[in-house]
Amino acid sequence: MIPRLLKFAVPAVLALAAAPMIAQMPMEAPGKMDKSRVAAGTYTADAAHSLIGWKVNHMGFNDYFGLFGDVAGTLTLDPANPAAARVTATIPVGKIITANAALTTHLLKPAETGAKPEFFGAAPADAKFVSTSVVPGADGTSATVNGNLTLNGVTKPVSIAATFVGAGIGMMNKAPTVGFHGKTTIKRSDFGVSYGIPVVSDEVPLDITIAFEKNK
Numbered sequence: 001m002i003p004r005l006l007k008f009a010v011p012a013v014l015a016l017a018a019a020p021m022i023a024q025m026p027m028e029a030p031g032k033m034d035k036s037r038v039a040a041g042t043y044t045a046d047a048a049h050s051l052i053g054w055k056v057n058h059m060g061f062n063d064y065f066g067l068f069g070d071v072a073g074t075l076t077l078d079p080a081n082p083a084a085a086r087v088t089a090t091i092p093v094g095k096i097i098t099a100n101a102a103l104t105t106h107l108l109k110p111a112e113t114g115a116k117p118e119f120f121g122a123a124p125a126d127a128k129f130v131s132t133s134v135v136p137g138a139d140g141t142s143a144t145v146n147g148n149l150t151l152n153g154v155t156k157p158v159s160i161a162a163t164f165v166g167a168g169i170g171m172m173n174k175a176p177t178v179g180f181h182g183k184t185t186i187k188r189s190d191f192g193v194s195y196g197i198p199v200v201s202d203e204v205p206l207d208i209t210i211a212f213e214k215n216k
Contacts, residue, residue, distance in 0.1 A: 037176075086131055181208065
């Protein structure tokens with residue numbers, strides 16, 4: 001009898017515990033693609049919800065995907081003057097993620113004595129992006145963000161096609177929040193990461209999703 005009671009009682013207790021949280025959930029998403037919601041000021045990247053996806057072609061057969069997470073950064077933004085926006089980002093290469101443990105280990109494999117790492121090495125420096133200019137698009141929701149990317153000790157110019165996704169007041173911290181998507185493609189050989197080319201593609205498309213929370 002007791003096991004049967006527990007079978008029904010436990011889900012009921014869990015549902016009751018979750019009820020206050022569900023009741024507090026907004027009826028709609030707090031962010032909207034509405035430029036009038038964007039507040040001027042300085043923002044900090046929401047590292048828990050910012051990612052950079054990458055892909056390489058493997059042997060000409062298919063593409064393989066991976067991620068960089070915990071992206072940090074800052075954004076200075078004035079909706080009345082979007083061309084004056086400035087953005088920085090720091091990407092912890094040592095936290096690279098793949099779906100295959102052996103591949104992740106290979107990407108972070110220490111260099112042999114007297115040799116360069118095949119990919120990033122055991123303790124790679126963080127990658128950094130610093131914008132140099134922002135060119136707003138005619139549609140008012142896109143921009144080209146030009147800047148310098150430092151990866152593996154090499155700095156090269158990179159242009160990111162950025163798109164405004166949404167703005168509003170964050171549900172948890174109640175701070176003005178803005179979010180963007182971005183796309184660019186780099187050549188890994190430009191940054192001294194040439195292992196496996198051309199069996200593994202030199203060109204690496206990057207897919208960026210990043211949210212910024214306004215500093216208080």
